[in-house]
Amino acid sequence: MVQVAAGSHAEPDDLPGLAHLLEHMLFMGSRQWPVPGSFPALVAQWGGRFNASTAPDATRFFFSVSPEGLQPCLAQLTDMLAAPLFAPEQVGQERQVIDAEFHTRLADDDIHAQAVLATQIHPEHPLSRFSAGNARSLDGDAELLAERLTQWHGIHYRAGSMALVLHGPQAPEQLQALAQASAEQLMAGRAPEPFALPLFASGQLPRLVQWQGPSSQAECLVLYPLSACDVHGAAVRWLCDWLNSAAPAGALGYLRDRGLLDELHATLRADAGGQALLRLELRSVDAEPGLLLAELDGWLQAMAIQDPAQWPQDARRTMAQTAFDLGPQGDMLVACRHYAERLLTLPAEQVLDLPGVALDVLSQTQWQQLVGQLTPANRLVLQRLPRLFGAERCAYTDTPWRALALQVAPAAVANLQGRAGPCLGPLPEAAEGLRWSTLLPGLRLTRFAPQAGGLRTRLAWCWPESEASRADRRWLQACWSLRSEALQQWGKQVGIELSWSLAPGQLVLDVMGPPALLPGFVRELLQQLQAPPAAAQLPLIERRSRRWMQQEQDALPAWRLLQTLEQERSLSAWRPRDPQLLWQHLCAQAQIVWLKPSRWPEAERSQIAKLLVNLCPALMQPFGWQCPMPPLAPRQLQVSEVSCKHTDRAQLLYLSAADDSLQEAACWRLLHHHLADPFFAELRTRQQLGYWVVARLHRRAGRAGLLLLVQSPDRSHRCIESAVDAFLQTSLQDLGALSAEHLQAQSAHLAQLLEQQRQHPQQRFEGLWEDCVWQRDDQLAAEQQALLQLTAAHWNAFVSRLPQSARWRLLSRQAGSD
Known part of the structure; x- marks a missing residue:
């Protein structure tokens, strides 16, 4: 980096x-x-x-x-x-x-x-x-x-x-x-330092600016300019924690309890000369901005008189030390970006301290100096509306906007007495559970020996096709992500990352973190999922689910095509109208695929087994999940149009393997290795078809394939199709002319890369997951051997079959266009 x-x-x-x-x-x-x-x-x-x-x-x-x-x-x-x-x-x-x-x-x-x-x-x-x-x-x-x-x-x-x-x-x-x-x-020396210029002119704030964007969803962005602000300091960290916290005393939790807010996300952007811009992204419940801002002001006033000496700062430092000792988790490029930023702005001894172990104790004076700047007179509110008429237009982007005076009624100081703040305590001990030796037939479990460092585990709840549609699973994801929100925020303090996602026929949970804490964290998470959603939470769950669905529909054309590529069979699933009955139905029918690190403590394993059976009784039944994606018809070209909201044209051509054999998988991997860069160089660099040009190896329903994707703002579908087809035709001629020596060298090189992939923690985990889902035994190692055994005869036969391979061409079509 x-x-x-x-x-x-x-x-x-x-x-x-x-x-x-x-x-x-x-x-x-x-x-x-x-x-x-x-x-x-x-x-x-x-x-x-x-x-x-x-x-x-x-x-x-x-x-x-x-x-x-x-x-x-x-x-x-x-x-x-x-x-x-x-x-x-x-x-x-x-x-x-x-x-x-x-x-x-x-x-x-x-x-x-x-x-x-x-x-x-x-x-x-x-x-x-x-x-x-x-x-x-x-x-x-x-x-x-x-x-x-x-x-x-x-x-x-x-x-x-x-x-x-x-x-x-x-x-x-x-x-x-x-x-x-x-x-x-590199050239020696340094560039000139940027000048510190005021963010806003005198008298510019407060102000409300309404604007219209491509999205149909309403949202508010509240901005506070800050001065003399240490963006890496303790005061800023505590402020963002309190604002983002779903705990009763946190800003998100407090405003949710009043029925004014669904989501709040606070971030800080540094500027020259110690200036910064605090950004609060608010998704409200169709509440008037004035009412929402008044309650936010009341909460800020209550926080301004808080004494940080009463907060668990030592506990937070202990949690930060746990995260620091573990080191960065997940994609190392993210950590490298943070380190690079800190190298340019901080003393060397502070660069690696991302969790904040060495932060000074926060004093009341420092706290009040920061929070005292978050006043009604010192903010800009950008309100995105679905429609806006009679507005001015931004240069270049042509965005409609209009500025209004921002008047907010005086707010009463919020009463935070008895309301808990962000949780910084330890996890509770595990109670008695079931003996793990009692295997559950509806649990497809694969254990693996973890490498040094942090642990990672993945669970996927899966259903028979007729029992849970994608909309149902999205609703349950909204429900469970809401239930696990506070625990997720706690986990971040100790280096635990949690994420929910949807896959064909599945709702997937990913958790990674310190080995000593991860089993207890998973157990506590499953404990929080046991109870059905409270009646007060149902409207928020429904709005969150609808918003995610709308985001999928609003996605760029290329993303819409990728979504469609993973589309499930169109079957009408029975869905109870009562949300409580829907929750019960989904939990009762779910079975689980679990990739689990070995050597977890017996107490944790037994309690987790008990919680899983309580939550999903179908685990006592034989495992019955099958991938809900329909196979492509062999030797045929399938063409589908996908409705999109944007004017860019995108086209995706997917070529699918004929079977699941290792030799076939090795050939497709080698094909991708040969085509990925030339495809980008020809269509993006030379022909300039568009900004988004990619060729990627892609497994669909566990079977290898290759996708070729182009998104263009000004080329027609006919032009894109001709360019892709011409590239394939030329490439196949070149591939068929590969010498045996060149083929052998390329196969050996790719086999070496696969071995390195097997040793890479993140890529190894994904390979293990594929093996777990599709019941294979070290597919990467098997493909590696297949590459080393690949002959020119095998390769030429594969290349000759490619023109007759199953193909799926997906084209974006702007909604309402001809």
Whole structure:
């Protein structure tokens, strides 16, 4: 992960989007690697992934590859950062890609919210500018634009203004040597520090701004500008915890109890000179903003007189120490991004302390200095409405908006006496349960020996096709996610991550965290799921479920096609009208697939067994789940149109394996290895069909296949289809001409990558899960052996069958269009 301390805020006023364009241009050739698109090819060679992004205050580049690929990929990325070419022809082409990306992003509410916020920000502050970039903002001669890119790059892309984070199994000395070699190739020195400019002009606040975005759902964003704010300090952490807490005394819990709020998400965005912007995303229950804000003010007034000395700060520090000792969990790229940000802003001794072990004790003075800024006179409210008439329009995005005076009635101080705050205590001990030796026939259990570090487990509740539709499972997900909300917030303090998701025929729970705490956490979570939802929670559960369904329908065309690819058979499931009966029905019919770490304490295992049987009595019946996705008809092309709300056209072509044999799976894996990068290079880089171009190995119902996906803002479906089909035809000719030596070398290389994948904790876990669901025995190892045994005769026979393989072409169609 490389982070450059310059983003859209550092752009010249006359070229909005220049930082974003430069990010793209770094992939279009450098001094030692002049061929455009060669970096994606190198990353693909080492079985990896990469990406880049431009933020207001930073530009980030990352890749993740096998250990052997770290040195060559870092060498090329360093050359890209140090010596990009900025060929005028490529600049002109990437400007069009930026424009395509901009038009795709117009389907996202975030770019519209940013445009509306810009109209209210102090005109001298960079947040007031358009920053995404498009053909209009970057208009002009390509050669002059290349010169401006060169100048801006020379100012900002310097070693002193960059952070590099490396993570791998190599010895620290090796990683340090790689980092040193990279730093020596970069321009020395530092970029100029940003100026501290006021966020809002005097007298600008308070204000209410109503606006209309692509989404049909209403939402409020409340913004408080802060000064003298330590964004990494104890006061900010406690404030966000109290605001986000669903506990009775937390802002979310307090406002929910009053029937005013469904969801609240508080975050802080740092700005220059100790300034910051506190963002409260509020999803209300159709309540008037004035009433909601008045109750929020009452809660803030009550919190302002709190004495932090009465809070369990020692307990919080103990929990932070537990998380710190465990280290970062999940995708390491997320942790690397946090480390890179902290490297550029904090002393070295504080960089690794993400949980906040070393934070000072919070004093009442520090607390009041922060909370005292959250006043009715010091806020901006952005209210998104489904419809807005008679409004002004934002430049570039054409977002409708209008500003109104914000008047809120004086609020009474909230009474928080007797209301519990965020839970920071230990988990209760496990009670007696069932003997784990009593195996449950409706539980498909796979145990695995965990590697060092954190533990991870996954449970999937699954139903017969006629017993639970996707809507039913989404409703239960809303119910259980609400019930587990407070425990989830507790888990974050000790390094436990919890997530719910839907899969075909399943409701999936993922939990990862410290080995000593994870079994008790899972047991406590299952304990909280035992009771049916209270009557007061049912409206919130229904609204949450409907909102998730609406988000699926509002998704970009490419996402809509991916959703449809996993579509289940259309069967009418019986659904009780009474929510309590629905909960009972779903729990009574569910069986479970569980990937479980071995060697859990007996007390925890027995209690978990008891809780599972109490919750899901069908576990006592033989396991009966089958994947509800219909197979594709062999040797046929199936075509489906998918309704979308956005104007971009997306097309997905899915090719499915003929059978489940290991030889077939190995051939499809090798096919993806050969086609993924050329597909991107041809359709995205050369033909510029659109911003979103991807070829991916994809298992559908456990069977291998390949998906080719393109989303374009301006090309027709016929154009996309022709380009994809022509690419496939040309590629198949090339694949059939592979020599036996080249095939053997590629197969051996891919088998080596699979072995490294089996050793990678996250990829190993996903492979184990696939084995658990589909009842296989180490599929990755078996495919690895199949690759090593693959002959030219097998490969040529596979290539010759590809034109007759089962295919599914999915096309987006804007709702209401011809």
